[in-house]
Amino acid sequence: MDKFFNPRSIAIVGASKDFTSISGKPIKYLLEHGYAGKIYPVNPKYQEIGNFKCYPGVAEIPGEVDMALIAINYKRVLQVLTDCHAKGVKHAAIFSSGFAEAGEEGKKLQQEITALAKETGMRVLGPNCQGMVNLPNKITAGFSASLENKPLVPGSTGFVTQSGALGYSIFNMAQELGVGFSYIVSTGNEVDLHSLELMEYMMEDDSTNLLVAYLEGIKDGDTFKRVSRRGLELGKPIVALKVGRTDVGQKAASSHTASLTGSDDVFDAFFRQNGIIRVDDIEDIIDIAGLFNNIPLPEGKGLGIVTTSGGAGILAADTAVAMGLAVPELDEATRAKIGTVIPDYGSAMNPVDVTAQVINDPKGFMKVLDAMLDSDNIDGLVVVITMIAGTAGERLARDITDISQRAQKPIAICWTAGDRLMDNCFAILRKGEVPYFKSPVRCVKALGVLMNYGYFRGRWQQRDEVEAGVSASAKTRSAEPAREFLSRCDHRLTEHQGKQLLAQFDIPVTQEQVARTEAEALEIAGRLGFPLAVKVDSPDIMHKTEAGALRLFINSNEELVQAFNEVMENSRKYAPDARINGALVQEMVEKGTEVIVGINNDPQFGPVVVFGLGGIFVEVLKDISMRVAPFNHAQAMDMIKEIKGYGVLAGARGQAPADIEALADVLVKVSRMAETMKDEIKELDINPLLVLPQGKGVKVADALVIKK
Amino acid sequence: MDKFFNPRSIAIVGASKDFTSISGKPIKYLLEHGYAGKIYPVNPKYQEIGNFKCYPGVAEIPGEVDMALIAINYKRVLQVLTDCHAKGVKHAAIFSSGFAEAGEEGKKLQQEITALAKETGMRVLGPNCQGMVNLPNKITAGFSASLENKPLVPGSTGFVTQSGALGYSIFNMAQELGVGFSYIVSTGNEVDLHSLELMEYMMEDDSTNLLVAYLEGIKDGDTFKRVSRRGLELGKPIVALKVGRTDVGQKAASSHTASLTGSDDVFDAFFRQNGIIRVDDIEDIIDIAGLFNNIPLPEGKGLGIVTTSGGAGILAADTAVAMGLAVPELDEATRAKIGTVIPDYGSAMNPVDVTAQVINDPKGFMKVLDAMLDSDNIDGLVVVITMIAGTAGERLARDITDISQRAQKPIAICWTAGDRLMDNCFAILRKGEVPYFKSPVRCVKALGVLMNYGYFRGRWQQRDEVEAGVSASAKTRSAEPAREFLSRCDHRLTEHQGKQLLAQFDIPVTQEQVARTEAEALEIAGRLGFPLAVKVDSPDIMHKTEAGALRLFINSNEELVQAFNEVMENSRKYAPDARINGALVQEMVEKGTEVIVGINNDPQFGPVVVFGLGGIFVEVLKDISMRVAPFNHAQAMDMIKEIKGYGVLAGARGQAPADIEALADVLVKVSRMAETMKDEIKELDINPLLVLPQGKGVKVADALVIKK
Incomplete structure (x- = not known):
């Protein structure tokens, strides 16, 4: 996959001289962003495009081609891929649409592409995708208008998206807000390369610390399990915007990239058990990635809140508690330190409301922040500032930049005010690479999901150690006897067979045995003792109550004989053709x-x-x-x-x-x-x-x- | 209240020459924003401030004073208020802090101010507040830095906030995003004028179409009921950011403006039953107000979604369904119209994904929007556009402006892209006063809460008519017999008394009567028939089962006599000093x-x-x-x-x-x-x-x- 993310040469098949078209833009963007590899435009119509020699076909390219970008009519894509394979091209990205998302003809063509990829081993991205961008290495193998922005901002977030238009729009918004990325890949119809493989690559990549995925459906749960586990091991959070939560959304998704969205409940469970951060809005992605680019991974969920506005503090606290964070009372030592700054304070209250006096006593404000960060109960800090303009605001911005840069614990800043009045202050924060929010709620949410992630990961690491021994012993147990037993059963096991199977896995079941005769029933009762239940044992009778083939609370031999005979008789009458193994004599379990x-x-x-x-x-x-x-x-x-x-x-x-x-x-x-x-x-x-x-x-x- | 919102003359007590200070800013802002009334600075230190004559005290002001802004040390506030009253000033706003929020001394002073207001009838805003702004009439009786922005944007949103810092910060952000307001009032500690009174005034004000309230607690549920009802009658939605949802938030609130936040569950129920739009973030306020300033009130909850990105459409649909909106399938006629534009379409699918072909066929796009707006199932439309830059984007922006301005139904626009690339397009929308969102989720939410409000209001209007007759008949029934009955009961009524009371209100209760003797019990049984229950009737025995004073499923006279005697005896043994009226003989009700x-x-x-x-x-x-x-x-x-x-x-x-x-x-x-x-x-x-x-x-x- 290395060459997919780092191609040393790129052919653009269907290259156009019109640099505003899908097949012209990639050349323009590769040039503008400083791609260091070779660029080979392919189009029989032209001799050259820009300053590049243009080739009539892939075969005619003199050098090796690491990646082909294909932007031609969908009908000719298969032929071009065949040519690419003949040329030895190992990676292709198909920008063209008109495939499974468009109707029957497209679906058939797409199947042929899938087959070709499988046969040849060529790795194919798309079709109906917007390509790949590797920001640190300045490789812009795509045509999204978001690449008009120069320079792109590299960073530590890797982004895989199944929607090209939406994904690159999010990318564009994030970039303009200064959020840096390592990669973005749009996967389109995923004939071959799928989201999870790409995530798996990014997970192991040193330049990536956080993975973001826009998902409609997935093809392979096992890869997702592997990626998730690696994420927890490495401390690289995964943020997932998984759409199709509702019936209407799922229906819309099936017509979009022809993907099956899958049961949302199962996704939810999977995300929860693997610490994957599920978000519901595109802004959450920008908020979390922007923050995590600049803070250490939180190690717990104790949140400290310091604010210049009581109201904003309450809002922040409400948000934190609602998302399961702790907003701990402050310990004696922290309280004492804060008391030197806010004489009336003295309480253990968190949030700490420093009020507007921060304007008159900026040193005091810093003391409060330091005191909070020093407290063992506090794993992360949210600072909420309202309108403080002018030089007081600038001083505050410098102080905040300073403490953000030197703090060992994560800090998130919210400065609730418009850009016009505060831009002098915000500029200082931006220069210091301090991410800031406008909404206290979004600020707490962004830090909060990372704190919950850190807390989850801590527990995950612990419990994994505890479980290691247990799992090993469980694995040594062979499943062969269970398989062998199952092979002798019908499609639908009887109750007794079901329990025998469960018992093979050490799952406690009722004591019971099948009696074919009165005598056997009495013999079993002798061993189990009363009270007992008697039920027919037959693979063909499902509804025992309806069949009169069930007797409970049997307390004596006489009752047992009577019950046995009734159950057997009723069953034969109810289903004359049923195979009847006998009657199951079963202990009655204490009420639970x-x-x-x-x-x-x-x-x-x-x-x-x-x-x-x-x-x-x-x-x-x-x-x-x-x-x-x-x-x-x-x-x-x-x-x-x-x-x-x-x-x-x-x-x-x-x-x-x-x-x-x-x-x-x-x-x-x-x-x-x-x-x-x-x-x-x-x-x-x-x-x-x-x-x-x-x-x-x-x-x-x-x-x-x-x-x- | 008219003069509070429209004072023709304003005295600034404690006026400063330093126009960056709290007591200097109001003069500066009144001047800069073009206040048409008289300005009277009051401060014995100065002869004049700016071009205004400065007075040593309120008494010395020659003309009438409609409002006094008080920005002096908290200790002198009471004296100044007394002076104001002597001068005949009817309205005062106290900016000073140091009152109930600061400790015991402040609490006492605040009580004295409350008493003075009550005594004199002078209406007092604050203390610890940031004043009032009337935007249409250019009255800026406050000191918030948000008033640095010029010009302020008037509009139809009235805003009442119990947090000055947070409220004015929200106002500032909203103003910079072009959201217009009629009023903003910060109420601080609410010694006299409280939020709900101010809302009641704004509700009747023609310039106001939507009310926003930031609330920590309220003083008067009845006023809130009245305002809510008027809102529904007039079709003016109320948007409430009520904080203190959680324990930690409530504790923080009690130390902020010393307000009791009240039971959040009751607030939630009240909001729900009155159609009040409860929001959880400050951005929701900006989103909803910004949108509602420019669209008609929706009349139902059928949402149409048109998008250029399948992914964004799914996200929008998920959001809509999750908030209870309908995303209806399209009817035959609408489908046919869309089919002429998107040949492959033909489905009844909503969201409608027009894909990027909107760039090549802008007329088709408009046809789709018109078809959707024409459909009876569609009460509102969300249009989600991703990155479409350049001249295609500009044409799109003009078309959207056009349709937004002429549509009879509400439309909300989401354009998911950064500002830098799209600003030419966004500028067209802004010029046309078309509000736009960046997040599909926030876009659907903003329109969605208004659609849910419109739907609620429709049902409210209907059911109110249906209920009118019923309510009237219920009201004619006198409560006097019930009151008289109650006055004869102990503090805690017996079961039988409780039911007698309920029966007064036509609430069906079990048939029952108290028997003092066996004979009475038998006589009652003769009327009620079996099965029966027998329970002790005593104001002093609460736990009947524990006392052995309860018998159920009595089926004969013999059982009844036995039960009666047992119940009476057990009760006397259990509580020798209890007053025992007899045994309650009661029908056994069919199992429900x-x-x-x-x-x-x-x-x-x-x-x-x-x-x-x-x-x-x-x-x-x-x-x-x-x-x-x-x-x-x-x-x-x-x-x-x-x-x-x-x-x-x-x-x-x-x-x-x-x-x-x-x-x-x-x-x-x-x-x-x-x-x-x-x-x-x-x-x-x-x-x-x-x-x-x-x-x-x-x-x-x-x-x-x-x-x-």
Whole structure:
């Protein structure tokens, strides 16, 4: 991929002398931004373009070509790609549109391009894309009008976008606000090179510290998992603007780049479990990237707020609390330091309102900021200033620049005022490369998501160590017996088979056995003891209650014999052709809290474990949480605590708390089973799993497994 | 109040020759912005300031003084106010700080000012405020640096702010973005003139079409109700930035302007039931005011989206759906018109992606916009453009200006691109007074809240007519019997008394009667029939189950006699000193869905009706909705549908739907009772109210009433 991002020579196929056209602009931009490699215009109509010799075809180019930019009618693209391959070109970007997004003919052509790429190994970007820009190395292999701006601002943000128009517009706005980028790549219809591969490259790239992705859909959950994990290891946050959250949005997306947006709930779960920062607006991207270009990675979520306006302080505090940050009270030492500056202060209050007296006592203001930064409770600082104009404002801007540059902790500045009055102050900040916000809310949000990321990453690093041992032991267990067992089952397993499978993964199930005769039933009862349940065991009878094939709370041998016979008879009557293995004699479990645990298969991310409380919680409130498998104990605990009805498990209304540790343990085991058996299991539905009081464990009371 | 907003003469007490100081700036600003009235500087130190004669005291001013601006040390403020009153000054604004926000001494002084205002009838703004600006009439009675900008932009937004620094900073940012205002008033500590009075004035003012309020707390819910209602009548939306949503924010607010922020849930309910647009960021204010200055009031919530970028369209659609707007499919006629421009189109898809071909076919683009505006399903239009630079962009900007100016429906423009590249285009929009956004999300939000407001107002107008008759009949009913009944009860009513009170307001309760003897019990049973419940009736026994003073499902005379005696005996044993009236013999109600209905008293808004489902829904999930009393049937229906567990009432899991109409009816009656008896009832808790299946009504099974 190195040559894709750093081509030493670029051919522009369909090159035009009109430098305002799509096929003329790349030449102009490469020249203007100082591309150091070779430029080969290709067009049979011209002898030369600008000062460059123009070639009739790719074949005629004398030197090696690292990348071809293709901006011709869509009908001729396939031929050109074939030529490129013959020439030994390894990378091509197709700007032309008219493919899958345009109708049937285009879709067919696109399939042919996909096939060609696969066959030849040539890496193809697009079609229907706006190309790639490598800012540090001045490679502008695109035609976006955003490249009119000179000079481009290099920086540490890598940007992958599935929408060329929107992506480059965001890039343009960000650049004009001084936000630097390492790369931007527009991927269009993604016939070959897809967003996640490009992100994976950028993740390992030293010039990139933060990844931004505009996504409509993805093709490969596994790559996303890998990139996310690397991001956490390296401390490079990923910011995702994933659209298609709603039905209408999803429908619109399917007609845009013909991409499947996927289940938004699964994306949400995946983002949450991997610390990916999900944003909802293009401005969030600019805010976060602009800030992170200039601050260290926060290490926790304790936010300090210092303001010249009480109102702005309240707004900042509200925003912080709403997004889960801590706004801690100040400790004794910090309070004492602030007290020397604000005599009336003395309180432990955070936000600290320094009022307009900052104008008269600028040194005091700096003392307050230093005191806050020194406090162990404070992991990051937001400073909110309202209109302070003139020389007082300039002094303030210089002081803020100074402290921002020397602080070991992240600081975000909000200066709520118009440009016209304050530009002298803002100019000082810009010169010092201090990012600043106008809205206290956006300021807190930008720093806040990074603080939440830092906090998440800290926990992730810890728990990963704790889990290392466990995971290793789990992996040593072979899945072969389970596979072998499954191969002998029907498509839809019986309840008993489902539980036998779960037991293979150390998931606790009810004690039970199939009895073919009265005598066997009595023998089993002798071992299990009463009370018992009796149910028909048949792959062909799904609705046991309806069939009269279910008896509960059996307390004696007499009742058992009667129940056995009734269940068998009723079943035969209900479904004369059913295969009946016998009757399942099962322990009755002590009353616990009923929960549901399931596995769904997501087309993008593979097996997803779903959890919820039984009854109305799932059916009426849709109160579920989910995680992409596999995951660890700490993540399972997050998953349990995330549901709204968590209080029921924690012991609401005077009930004893349920065994949440055992529940988390089962969720982890289910997630490992889901991952291990992802090619065999289509669906799992444990309903209910009974969660007994603390210390007493959990037990699967019923389970349905469907094979792939 | 007219003279407060339009003073013909202004005295500046403590006037300074230093025009950069708080007491110098007002003179400078009044002069610079062209104040047409008389200016009287007051300061014994000077003979004149600027070209104005300076007076040693207010008493020495020769002419009448409509308003005094007071910018002196807080200790001398009271004396100056006394002088002002002697002089006949009717309005004063106190810029000085050092009052309730600063400590005990200040608090005392502030109380004295309050008393003086009350006594004299002089209307006092502040203290600790930044004054008032009337933009159309060029009256700048303030000292904010935002008044450095010249000229100020008059417009139709009236702004009241409890934070001077933040409010004027927002004003400054908005002004620089071209957003016009009619007034801005900063109210500071609100010793006398409070935000809601000022809003009430602006609401009736012809130059004002939209009200904005930054609020930390309010003093008077009734005024807010009045202003809100007038707003709906006149079609003037109210936009509120109410801070103190979280604990930390509320604590910070209490130390800022010493205001009580009040229960955020009640504010939220009040805003929702009155169509008040609640925003969370200062930018929302600028966005909404800027847009509404230039568009007609939307009449519904059907949003059309036209875009040059598929990605931006998806983002816009997601935002719209998430905020409850409709993004309707296009009807046949609209589709046909669009089909003539985009041949491949033909779908009913909204958003309409015109792609970059708008550059080649600008007339087609206009046809699409016209087709969308013509559609009956479309109440408002969002147009999202990405980077289209140069002459194509300029033509587009002119076309958009044209259609924005002639459209009968509201249009909001988003042009996602940086200023540097597009300023030629943006300049055309600005010249045409077309507001434009950079973020599709903010664009949809700004138009969307106005569309939701228009939709709400439409329903409000309709339902108000429907309710008129009902309300009138309800009002004719005298509350005297209820008051008289209540006066004979203890502080805490017994269950039976509580129900008798509810019955006075036509709220259905269980049939029941108190029996003092076995014989009476049998006689009552003869009338009610079985099954029955028997409970002790005593003002001194709260916990009937604990006391063994409760028997359910009594099915015969024998059981009844036994139950009666047990209940009476157990009660006497449990509480030997209790007053025992007898045993309540009560019908057992058919099993219905248990809900909870209560009345709380909010210090700002008065009685608030709270509703929720019984059991875990309220206790674990805190799943409640509330409305300020009184309200009508439609609002009660909103309230019922707002809870997360609504599905339980609607008939989840194969249950019959509950009698929601009857439930709404009871909520309305409780709200009227709450309003009528607000001076008598402190608390009401109906738990449970049984909601029977559709058509069968509801019944109060138990109720607790506490008197004030």
